[in-house]
Amino acid sequence: MASECEEDAHCFPGFTCRALKTGTSSTPIRRCVPVGERREGESCDADYISRTGACREGLRCIQQVCTVPCQLEAPAACPSGHTCTDDPDGPGCVPDCTKLGCPQGQQCKRFPEGNSRCLARVSGSCPETPCAEGERCMVDSSRGRGTFWCARVCNPLRPDSCPSDHVCGWAGGTRSACFRRCDHRDLDSCGPGWMCATVAEDLSQWGCTPSAFEP
Template identity: 55%
Template sequence: MLCSFDGGVLHCGACRSDSDCPAGNGCVANRETRRFECLASECEEDAHCFADLVCRPVTTGATGPVIRRCVPAGMRHEGEPCDGLFISQEGACLEGLSCHRGTCSRPCQLQDAASCPEGHVCEEGLNGPACFLDCRSRGCAKGQQCKQLNDAEYQCLSNVEGDCPETPCGDGERCNLRLSQDSGVFWCAPLCNPLHEDSCPAGQVCGIGGPTISTCYRRCDPMALDACGEGWECTTVTEDLTQWGCRPFIP
């Protein structure tokens, strides 16, 4: 992204969050201009796009509407790891498949168990219902493990760091997770309230822990080299991109 750093705040375009945009628009990373822009959806299904383009979500809808744009069809096949939102053709799924929980998945019917292969379940996703492998009953490919994500969700991952939530976090903490294709990092972090500046210990900042949950991150200076130490990166952790914290790095 083409960004500037001014007064401790990162500026990367016309908006920082969905709240900066008109109703029905979302703050979208425009891959052509390399800037954040307020954009509306331009499609609802692949048929609304020109040839060789598919309709895919470019925002998660966590803080505003799900914005869908026409993007190039990807290169990854069913069952292969993928990027949750479109980043490049190399990390996106072939036409007819959607990226669900980091895996290229076929569409299905929620009320029809037979619409998915054996060992899979049909789940609602950003791009409509998609089949998802229940690794507790079917297992994972060689070199992968069936990793618990939360109380009810499991996923096959090749690279895993951290042992929560199987090992419970302490009182007042949450198991944070970062997923990138078939890799995941899991760590315990204190819960916090972004409306209260003192809800995190000294030297920490309250940032995004999940769609509706906030957790504390170690505060860092993005202008300082190796501000967080090996295995961590200094990045924005709040919706408005104004607060910086240390987060585990995934290559």
């Protein structure tokens, strides 16, 4: 699939040009998607799913927060407590909750990549609590919710790099990690808060991942 736009002006009114994440380190493609309903500072879907989870016109969804655009060469243009952060959709002013705090009912949670974000629901204690040697902190988050857990780093070309009851799956970028093996015929076989889903780009491996439908 080829890109159909390079900037918002290339799309029809009511649509915006966004980079689609492909799950690999390859160059993202750009497509015209409908403008969303989320306001500045509200949580948003990292990938376009629907208008209700996307940002309004003129905003960019960076680190799952709707942000105003900025220029990396002029970071001082962002409000106090915000950082001009680069993104495939272009840089935006990302709020730093360690400086600004969070709305009532939310907590400032640190992410493995170093940034912090306000979340309404948090499960798991890494990376504040370090993972064991050979493990990395995994994250699954969307719309103000986040699940954090430690998983062993693995090599998809070496099946023995995971325990026998685990499978080696994609963990973002070019990284892989071990997931609990599960039965794809029973999506609830992983227990409360988890679901059985594909964890490999070729859809050949099934493992336990946080459930997106958990209330």
